[in-house]
Amino acid sequence: MDNTVIVIGGGISGLTAAGMLAQQGLDVTLLEKENETGGHLARWDRLFPDRKKASDVLDFAMKGLNNAKIVTGVTITGISRHQNGFTVTSPLSQYTASALLVATGFELFEARKKEEYGYGIYNNVITSADLEEQFKSGRKVLTSEGKTPGRIGFIHCVGSRDEKVGNLYCSKVCCVTGVKQAIELKEMFPASEVFNFYMDLRMFDRHFEELYYEAQQKWGVSFIRGRLSECSENPDGSIILKTEDTLTGKPLKMTIDLLVLLSGFVPSGGTRGISKMLGLQEGDDGFINSADQHSQNNLSGIEGVFLAGALKGPISVSEAVADARAAAAQVTCYISSIAVTHD
Amino acid sequence: MIDFGYTLTRDRQLDFDRGDFRYLKLVKSLEPSMDLCIGCGSCTATCSAGGFTDFNIRKLHTVIRRGDPESIKAELKKCMFCGKCQLVCPRGVNLRNLILAMNRAIEILG
């Protein structure tokens, strides 16, 4: 046993944790399956609630990597446990370490599975991730017909709080994402009407409620309490929504030029794969259970295996960063404890 | 035309595309704080008139927003102007003035 640690996953959690661990003098190797690190954050434009550039947050994590080794393009095919810790195998190489930190994260819910919303069928139905990509490209957001959208709708809880797709849980960050993106579109198109269709707005963190307030007061974003039931397409490509305005108790129909689906979180393929290899505890929602959600949320219940980030369920970027640091601290304690035992 | 013994009915669906938003525009200009409503229903819960009738203040300003002002015309008269709604609104919507503004809009627009 030595002071080697392998971090699996190079999203914001993995990068932050790797940097912390390296800073504490441990020998860190981060394995990432893609060719680039940065995960979802690398594809995101701006973050709620202050609209900070995602790239700034990512840059900060990259700068803090110290001498952690980053290996990208690694497909892990096996993990074995032995007296010196763990060996992680990929088709090209093997990596050995005393401790593993799993930070394999989430994927966005595949929006086309909500068949009645028409993603992948109707041209003007996009996801929040598609929209963010357009923001990042710096291009104007246009309808598929190349027109400026006059009316835009955001649909909350897509793939979340929905037993029909097998996800009972709330993805938590979509609420505020919808509010943030609504403001950004109002900024881009002041004359447009922007609607959020929601069931509850969970403004759980600092300055979120204020952002909601700003969206209403400064930007005139409208909020309609009702879950989208179905949409269909007009001959001109615009979208017809059917929902109930539950606050008036009437069915409501509205034509929208651009519909944005706020896709929720699901455990990533990487999370599912690594979980099987290690025998991690999967919850009924498919996310990974820690040893204790309250007091041991970075322990996996398996000695030497630690958890960080969205593999345990939906979280925001700031929470992921905090959780990664907490996990790094746990790993450091573990490494020093085994060093003591061996001395 | 044949009488079949029943009629075609205009459906109850709120058709936003055919909404009448003149009232909303006017009311909003008279009381901009109406935008801040979060639909919590505190106003309705405390409403003096609502205690005796099915008057629902939260619903009234919501239907104006949906471009369906017709249904509120008779309803508005039930308000007793006690002002309790305004005291409880967590978003500080000036409800008393909002009702005056809705009345004013009906006066102007019919």
Added chain:
Amino acid sequence: MGALYEKLRQDVRFVEGLKACLNCGTCTAICPAAEFYNYQPRKLVDILQTKDDEKILELLKSDTIWYCGECMSCVTRCPRNNAPGLLITALRSLSQESGYFTESEKGRQQLAIKRTVGHWILKYGYCLYPSQITPENHPEQGPIWEWEFQNIEKVMERLGANYQKAGPGVLRAIPQEDLDEIKKIFDETGGTARFEKIEEYSKQKAEEMGIQLDDGLKNDYIKHIYTAVNKDHTTGS
């Protein structure tokens, strides 16, 4: 939780239909009844999950539970796997078993359905039967049906039906022993009892309302329930 709620829980369709409602409105959004009547399936489910007997009693006596067309569109959409349309079937059953259906204009119509469709099932073995679909009661069937109705035997024969005859085929005469089996099924499973209850409570109501009712279809009460719209069912919320 009261006795009425407990009774509803004994109906498997109620158990299947009520999990936990989060009032999202996907059901009301696409409900054909909600677009026509002052009716919101969301509200109905929300009332039921209070388990409040007083409110359930009010529902059982109301027009509200008779607005649904049982198209089951709501079932496809509910994110919590509730089935408002199935809850309606359970409520309507209980309303009839307990006699509350005669308290509402729409509920009272059950007698007209029992004496037509119910009667035809037992008499002919079909839910509908051409000789009973009179142009007078069904003017929307148009001149084409009037023509068919007047020439039913010839038209059915031309179209290859086996109308009122033995053997297989369209509108064949169903053998008496099979009709007897249906009757026995109705006796055994509560179908006959349901019919008797609809009759019994309706007769009480007709008397209470002072409207003439005999055992047939041509009486004031049947005519009244078949055509009367004395209440605004469409506006309000």
Added chain:
Amino acid sequence: MKPGGKRQIWDEYQKEIADDNYFYVRSCVRQNFFPGAEKTFFRYMKQLGRNVVENPSHTTCSGIGYHSDIVPFETAMTMVARQFALMTEAGYENFVTSCITSFGLYSEVLETWEHFPEVEEQTRIHLRNATGREFLKPKNLAHASDVTFKLRKEIADAGRYRLVNQDTGKPIRVVEHIGCHYSRMFPNKGVGGAEYPYVLVGMIEDWGGEVIDYPERRHCCGFGFRQYLVKANRGYSISASKKKFDSMKPYKPELILTNCPGCPMFLDRWQYAISEMEGTTYGENGQGIPVMTYEELAGLILGYDPWDLGLQVHQVPVEPLLDKMGIPYDPEKKFLDIDGNFIGKPKSPSFLKFY
């Protein structure tokens, strides 16, 4: 619209449909209003070399009574069980229904028995007590439109006509309407699921037509059981159909194809009633949009005589469509009885052109 997106969904709802030896149960509504459709099903199944049997002792499943709530669930389940018993006694295991309400009821009953085995046991006791019969559950439950869907390519291959305008060479524009109880409750029991059912789309595509999607495609025709059965409620029924017509009109459909018993009747008759109530018509040149069952359409494709199919008992005339498809018909024979004698002609409506 990206058709590939729908295709991906269709691929996820592959339904197993038996290939031969079907035990067939009839539909009350269709026997009354479209007697030719069921007859035609038997005719093309025979032409395609498939065995379909019917037992004269089968009856209504009581579905319309059940969904208008005068028939208790226990009774309906036992009625269903009796039909299964007739299938079992005949030595068949592939059960095919002509009616969508029945199909929905059979599906609901089987599902209920799955979730509540004690209910199935009780039904068996009920059936035994009432009739002395025993039953096996079908191995394969399908709607007759599923079976026709399965055979759609064989029908196209054997066909003499296509859903193509003979003058322009363009495909006929068809909107499809699926009965609500086909897959709304159990999306997995329908070909293509509940949101974009493929059962009729597949037929239209393979028979040469163009499928038109329109915003109110999924909306119910408005039958609503008690909502039509009682005259006082019929405003519900007609208003629902009108919503569909208003929504499909801008797409200029030339045919409405259905797989449900009630829907073709209502979509046909309500066009008449709406025209008589307010003068509105929805088809080309002030005419109606023809409405057909899939059997009638299959019959046309296969070259059966339109008057053998029963197209003369539609209120919205089908002649303009027959002309477009280049299908010959003899107007003189439209209202003849089986011996060739003239029965008399129905009255002409005020607005819908009648032939």
